Amino acid sequence: MTAYLIRRLLYMVPIVIGVLLATFVLFKVVGGDISQQIAGKNADLETIAEVRHEYGFDKPLFAGLTPLAGDDWQAARQDYTAAIKNERQVRAESENRSVLPISAFDLDLKAQRKWLGDLFRQRLNAHQFGGALEMITLDSQFSDHFKHALTFNFGRALDREKISDKILLGVGPSLSLTIPMFIGTLVVSISMALLVAFLRGTVWDYTIVILCIIGLSIPYLSFIIFGQYFFAYKMDWFPIFYSPDKPMIHSIILPALIGIAAGLGGSLRFYRTVMLDEIRSDYVRTAFAKGLTTRKVLFKHVLKNAMIPIVTNVVLSIPFLVLGSLLLERFFGIPGIGYLMIEAINARDFFVLNALTFMMALLIAVFTLLTDICYAWVDPRVTFD
Amino acid sequence: MNRTVRTICLLLVGSLLPAGCSKKNGPVSNDKVFRYPLVAKVKSMDPGNVEDVYGALIASHICESLYTYHYLKRPYVIEPQLADGMPEISDDHLTYTIKIKKGVFYQDDSCFPDGKGRELKADDFVFAFKRIANIRYVSPNWGGFKDRIVGLDAFRDYTAQFKNEFEVDYSKEVEGLRALDDYTLVIKLVKPWPQLLDDLTNVVTAPVPKEAVDLYQKDMNYHPIGTGPYYLKKWNKAVYLELAKNPNFRKEYYPDQGAADDAAAGLLAASGKPLPFIDRIIFRIIEEEQPAWLLFLRGELDVMGIPKDNFSSAVDFGALRPTEAIRQRGIQLDIYDQPSLYYIGFNLLDPVLGKNKPLRQAISLGFDRKKFNELFYNDRWTIAHGLIDPEMNEYDPNLVEAGFSAYDPQQARRLITEAEKIQGGPIPELSIGTVGGDPFSRQIGQFVQRQIQAIGLKVKVEYVDWPTYVEQMNKGDMQVFAGGGVRFNAPDALGVLQMFATKFFAPLGNSFFYSNPEYDRLYDQAEVMFPGPARTELYRRMERMVLADYPAVLTNRRVQWTLRHGWVKNFKPHPFLYGYFKYMDVDSENQNSYKSRTKGLEKER
Numbered sequence: 001m002t003a004y005l006i007r008r009l010l011y012m013v014p015i016v017i018g019v020l021l022a023t024f025v026l027f028k029v030v031g032g033d034i035s036q037q038i039a040g041k042n043a044d045l046e047t048i049a050e051v052r053h054e055y056g057f058d059k060p061l062f063a064g065l066t067p068l069a070g071d072d073w074q075a076a077r078q079d080y081t082a083a084i085k086n087e088r089q090v091r092a093e094s095e096n097r098s099v100l101p102i103s104a105f106d107l108d109l110k111a112q113r114k115w116l117g118d119l120f121r122q123r124l125n126a127h128q129f130g131g132a133l134e135m136i137t138l139d140s141q142f143s144d145h146f147k148h149a150l151t152f153n154f155g156r157a158l159d160r161e162k163i164s165d166k167i168l169l170g171v172g173p174s175l176s177l178t179i180p181m182f183i184g185t186l187v188v189s190i191s192m193a194l195l196v197a198f199l200r201g202t203v204w205d206y207t208i209v210i211l212c213i214i215g216l217s218i219p220y221l222s223f224i225i226f227g228q229y230f231f232a233y234k235m236d237w238f239p240i241f242y243s244p245d246k247p248m249i250h251s252i253i254l255p256a257l258i259g260i261a262a263g264l265g266g267s268l269r270f271y272r273t274v275m276l277d278e279i280r281s282d283y284v285r286t287a288f289a290k291g292l293t294t295r296k297v298l299f300k301h302v303l304k305n306a307m308i309p310i311v312t313n314v315v316l317s318i319p320f321l322v323l324g325s326l327l328l329e330r331f332f333g334i335p336g337i338g339y340l341m342i343e344a345i346n347a348r349d350f351f352v353l354n355a356l357t358f359m360m361a362l363l364i365a366v367f368t369l370l371t372d373i374c375y376a377w378v379d380p381r382v383t384f385d
Numbered sequence: 386m387n388r389t390v391r392t393i394c395l396l397l398v399g400s401l402l403p404a405g406c407s408k409k410n411g412p413v414s415n416d417k418v419f420r421y422p423l424v425a426k427v428k429s430m431d432p433g434n435v436e437d438v439y440g441a442l443i444a445s446h447i448c449e450s451l452y453t454y455h456y457l458k459r460p461y462v463i464e465p466q467l468a469d470g471m472p473e474i475s476d477d478h479l480t481y482t483i484k485i486k487k488g489v490f491y492q493d494d495s496c497f498p499d500g501k502g503r504e505l506k507a508d509d510f511v512f513a514f515k516r517i518a519n520i521r522y523v524s525p526n527w528g529g530f531k532d533r534i535v536g537l538d539a540f541r542d543y544t545a546q547f548k549n550e551f552e553v554d555y556s557k558e559v560e561g562l563r564a565l566d567d568y569t570l571v572i573k574l575v576k577p578w579p580q581l582l583d584d585l586t587n588v589v590t591a592p593v594p595k596e597a598v599d600l601y602q603k604d605m606n607y608h609p610i611g612t613g614p615y616y617l618k619k620w621n622k623a624v625y626l627e628l629a630k631n632p633n634f635r636k637e638y639y640p641d642q643g644a645a646d647d648a649a650a651g652l653l654a655a656s657g658k659p660l661p662f663i664d665r666i667i668f669r670i671i672e673e674e675q676p677a678w679l680l681f682l683r684g685e686l687d688v689m690g691i692p693k694d695n696f697s698s699a700v701d702f703g704a705l706r707p708t709e710a711i712r713q714r715g716i717q718l719d720i721y722d723q724p725s726l727y728y729i730g731f732n733l734l735d736p737v738l739g740k741n742k743p744l745r746q747a748i749s750l751g752f753d754r755k756k757f758n759e760l761f762y763n764d765r766w767t768i769a770h771g772l773i774d775p776e777m778n779e780y781d782p783n784l785v786e787a788g789f790s791a792y793d794p795q796q797a798r799r800l801i802t803e804a805e806k807i808q809g810g811p812i813p814e815l816s817i818g819t820v821g822g823d824p825f826s827r828q829i830g831q832f833v834q835r836q837i838q839a840i841g842l843k844v845k846v847e848y849v850d851w852p853t854y855v856e857q858m859n860k861g862d863m864q865v866f867a868g869g870g871v872r873f874n875a876p877d878a879l880g881v882l883q884m885f886a887t888k889f890f891a892p893l894g895n896s897f898f899y900s901n902p903e904y905d906r907l908y909d910q911a912e913v914m915f916p917g918p919a920r921t922e923l924y925r926r927m928e929r930m931v932l933a934d935y936p937a938v939l940t941n942r943r944v945q946w947t948l949r950h951g952w953v954k955n956f957k958p959h960p961f962l963y964g965y966f967k968y969m970d971v972d973s974e975n976q977n978s979y980k981s982r983t984k985g986l987e988k989e990r
Binding site for chain 2: 033034036037038039040041042043044045046047048050051054156158159160161166170225228229232233240241242243244330331332333334335339340342343346347348
């Protein structure tokens with residue numbers, strides 16, 4: 001068991017590195033430069049350059065070159081500006097325009113890289129290998145990304161609030177919505193699945209299957225819009241939107257019930273199939289032949305033997321509980337992680353998205369391991385050899 | 386297992402029951418409460434960092450600036466707020482001496498000794514301005530101060546040597562910013578700044594106590610400390626924000642003068658009464674339209690813009706009033722202009738568009754602004770005929786007839802022939818860049834594409850995310866950009882004219898890369914001119930100069946349609962004044978009885 005656990009934990013290392021690499025490529029390389037967005041509308045070049053510096057966007061992506069103490073960055077900046085001015089003049093004259101836009105040296109990462117590359121080559125040509133090597137830096141955006149993730153210090157979001165605080169504040173509301181939703185869906189769908197599996201082929205079975213398919217076909221959003229309008233507004237049974245004046249429980253009942261109703265179709269169909277597979281087994285027929293009651297057969301034998309797919313489904317769902325429910329949280333104003341994620345997407349806050357993606361990946365890896373451990377717990381035939 | 390299942394069921398039902406049984410609203414408080422919806426979260430309430438409308442709205446109720454706009458008077462009048470009178474201005478318009486009111490105290494906060502708010506001093510303004518100049522603070526508002534105040538740009542350079550914003554020594558003198566004593570502030574300018582008083586009404590220029598920055602540092606965004614009528618009581622950043630009356634607020638009274646119709650509208654009934662009237666302001670952040678609309682109908686929000694999908698059920702468009710069903714609830718409709726300008730911009734550095742004025746003109750003539758307005762804004766917004774907004778002093782009413790906003794697809798097609806001659810062949814496929822995150826933006830993109838195709842041009846739309854859009858537009862890499870719009874913060878039109886001056890090339894605002902030496906020369910004159918007929922004439926001349934070059938297809942301007950419950954009193958929208966809730970009042974009795982009065986209306990609908 002211990003060896004198995006250590007082996008599985010070691011497997012997680014490349015997974016975590018892979019996730020870090022994927023999120024980095026997704027948010028930093030593909031996502032575009034957000035420094036102008038952070039600096040604000042009409043910010044000047046200096047401010048944009050300062051934002052780049054503050055957030056480390058001016059560092060190389062993975063590894064790169066950095067100037068040494070004696071290298072005259074200021075002179076390079078002046079040379080660059082002079083060259084651009086000259087080019088601007090030539091182009092302006094040829095195109096009969098007065099001026100053309102320029103980029104400051106601090107902003108023009110390509111120009112900086114070219115200058116550093118030239119310096120590096122000069123050193124190599126002059127056989128100053130020590131100096132050239134000293135220019136190579138691993139202090140990069142990826143190393144920062146790696147450090148932040150492994151220390152769980154994700155820094156500050158675009159609104160300058162600490163990301164870890166945001167996540168910690170959001171977990172409670174998310175779980176208070178998703179846990180009742182999850183347990184409710186699980187209890188109702190497993191009980192009903194056992195029942196319809198037992199009543200297979202009857203009118204009850206067909207009715208429930210049809211209802212499940214209808215439930216599956218209706219978009220999640222329609223459940224929310226209808227539920228909120230009818231039960232909260234028209235019938236006035238529940239609050240329309242979360243208000244901190246009242247305990248959280250008041251605001252989560254309706255979304256939880258909507259979540260249960262919307263999720264019932266899929267899970268009931270799944271568990272029905274699982275139960276049907278079991279209920280057709282020889283041992284069930286034997287149990288009935290021996291005179292066991294229906295309740296005992298279903299709950300003591302069938303349910304126990306159907307535990308492997310149930311455990312897989314249940315344990316792997318747990319990380320998603322932390323993530324909350326994007327739409328329900330948004331429509332009912334529940335300040336959870338789902339809400340945070342939508343807000344981050346709208347604000348293009350890659351720092352928050354990156355932190356949430358990483359946390360999610362980590363949780364999934366851990367819970368996959370837990371699922372495997374649970375297999376051995378529910379099924380004695382499974383061993384860790 | 387049986388027992389387990391039973392326990393789970395009991396727990397579940399048990400947890401739901403108490404909440405289900407307590408749907409009533411609980412005891413009704415005697416406080417006057419005003420509830421206002423926000424459709425997006427607040428970015429920052431730290432005055433130096435405020436850049437969005439909601440941040441300005443909330444921060445302006447907590448922090449005050451030297452000057453403000455008179456709530457009721459029209460045309461817009463600036464009056465002192467924290468200043469004790471209007472400034473004393475030197476003959477050369479370069480030195481402003483401003484007296485500060487005595488006896489103005491900050492709200493109580495743990496950043497002050499014993500938690501008691503101290504008196505406002507002139508030094509707090511000096512600190513606030515220097516803080517915006519601090520390059521390590523990365524204020525998005527620095528652009529407004531650049532090259533304006535003697536020595537402030539040098540101070541900014543000085544701050545670059547520090548690793549972070551908190552290491553900077555603010556005692557370093559800035560010649561143009563001095564506190565002569567605790568109640569006298571002197572501002573020396575590099576050149577005349579006719580918009581200075583307008584800018585000093587902005588919450589960005591509000592005083593900041595250094596003690597607060599020292600204590601809260603980077604968390605200042607969430608700890609706005611001011612002298613205003615309210616203080617921040619509670620903030621659940623995702624969904625809820627509450628302001629409460631500041632007990633330290635000085636004595637200030639409701640105005641006794643206003644515009645011509647104000648007395649008849651009952652807006653002077655509260656004259657001379659102490660401000661503020663409302664005890665608590667609750668901002669609820671609701672990004673989805675349905676819950677906000679239902680809360681408003683339920684009387685849990687006091688005012689609300691009208692969601693596009695609910696417009697026809699809420700407003701009788703012909704009569705410009707709420708529908709019968711809405712009026713039954715005692716809800717009123719307010720319609721008012723919000724000075725703004727929306728446009729589809731051309732990148733004039735582009736080799737196809739830059740040299741081809743007939744092509745740009747053809748696209749402008751081929752764009753059906755009326756249809757655009759009907760389709761996307763329920764015909765609520767107005768067509769933009771020029772750059773300068775009708776709410777601004779320099780607005781030119783004759784521009785409507787000038788034809789810069791005309792729709793004439795036949796003439797547009799004729800111009801395409803001319804454009805092809807300049808191009809030396811068929812016009813290559815054009816590319817429009819737009820932000821494509823939501824269906825609405827995509828619908829707009831598709832509409833613009835169809836309009837341009839209808840005049841015989843090939844065009845493709847590229848949907849990009851916001852950072853990419855801004856980056857490409859500012860670098861001049863985007864041929865046409867459909868997503869542009871500005872909202873004006875002051876009644877002076879220089880801000881819109883600035884968008885076409887060469888020295889403000891992107892990222893400073895001129896994303897069109899419009900460059901005209903004659904225009905630049907006139908702009909240099911205009912920016913140091915004080916209001917008067919000569920300046921109005923010059924502004925209008927510059928406006929026509931830009932319009933004649935067609936750097937953009939001007940589309941429309943925002944008109945705000947707001948529904949308001951009858952219990953909200955003293956409401957007079959002001960496009961440039963953000964901290965106006967202190968003038969408003971709420972009839973609590975009417976507010977609290979709304980639910981019982983309208984019982985049954987929900988079921989009837």
